[in-house]
Amino acid sequence: EDKVVQSPLSLVVHEGDTVTLNCSYEVTNFRSLLWYKQEKKAPTFLFMLTSSGIEKKSGRLSSILDKKELFSILNITATQTGDSAVYLCALSRGNQFYFGTGTSLTVIP
Amino acid sequence: NAGVTQTPKFRILKIGQSMTLQCTQDMNHNYMYWYRQDPGMGLKLIYYSVGAGITDKGEVPNGYNVSRSTTEDFPLRLELAAPSQTSVYFCASSYPTRQTGSNTEAFFGQGTRLTVV
Numbered sequence: 001e002d003k004v005v006q007s008p009l010s011l012v013v014h015e016g017d018t019v020t021l022n023c024s025y026e027v028t029n030f031r032s033l034l035w036y037k038q039e040k041k042a043p044t045f046l047f048m049l050t051s052s053g054i055e056k057k058s059g060r061l062s063s064i065l066d067k068k069e070l071f072s073i074l075n076i077t078a079t080q081t082g083d084s085a086v087y088l089c090a091l092s093r094g095n096q097f098y099f100g101t102g103t104s105l106t107v108i109p
Numbered sequence: 110n111a112g113v114t115q116t117p118k119f120r121i122l123k124i125g126q127s128m129t130l131q132c133t134q135d136m137n138h139n140y141m142y143w144y145r146q147d148p149g150m151g152l153k154l155i156y157y158s159v160g161a162g163i164t165d166k167g168e169v170p171n172g173y174n175v176s177r178s179t180t181e182d183f184p185l186r187l188e189l190a191a192p193s194q195t196s197v198y199f200c201a202s203s204y205p206t207r208q209t210g211s212n213t214e215a216f217f218g219q220g221t222r223l224t225v226v
Contacts, residue, residue: 040223042199045216048214095140096167097212097215
């Protein structure tokens with residue numbers, strides 16, 4: 001059965017901390033792994049990763065995919081209260097997406 | 110650009126009532142999806158469509174129906190609402206890209222919060 005597991009389920013940090021969110025999967029033959037940020041409304045797209053070992057960066061956020069060990073991580077450095085959200089990982093295969101349950105991040109001032 | 114538009118944003122239904130959640134996209138995307146999201150849970154696929162006239166069941170289709178008569182519209186129908194259908198519903202769209210051989214990212218509507226009492 002295809003499975004996408006995110007950890008931790010929830011996380012509380014202080015502003016300025018660095019966090020690492022994990023996404024492990026048991027999905028075969030997927031084409032890309034995506035990260036989304038969801039703040040009490042629609043998920044917004046962050047990254048799409050298609051190749052193993054190549055880091056993608058956007059400001060304080062970065063992500064990398066390891067196709068050998070079957071996981072991806074999302075790093076957020078110097079966290080801010082605006083980073084508080086649920087972060088979703090999804091795998092894209094064919095015409096479908098397989099979503100994890102998300103990691104809820106709370107950043108305390 | 111409107112993107113993916115869902116209506117209504119909120120709705121309260123009584124048990125046994127029926128309703129249609131509307132979804133339309135103006136990006137000419139082939140693929141459209143309906144997900145539900147329960148508190149603390151990820152997105153579960155209800156139905157999806159790869160083009161006008163074609164629909165398929167997802168992970169949790171029971172109690173729902175869809176149609177895709179045009180590329181733009183993908184309404185979701187609840188025939189006999191039950192408390193278990195209380196959830197937030199998201200419509201999304203995407204299109205196949207030759208570059209990766211798979212989808213682009215999914216573009217989401219703003220969601221419909223449905224409560225069945």
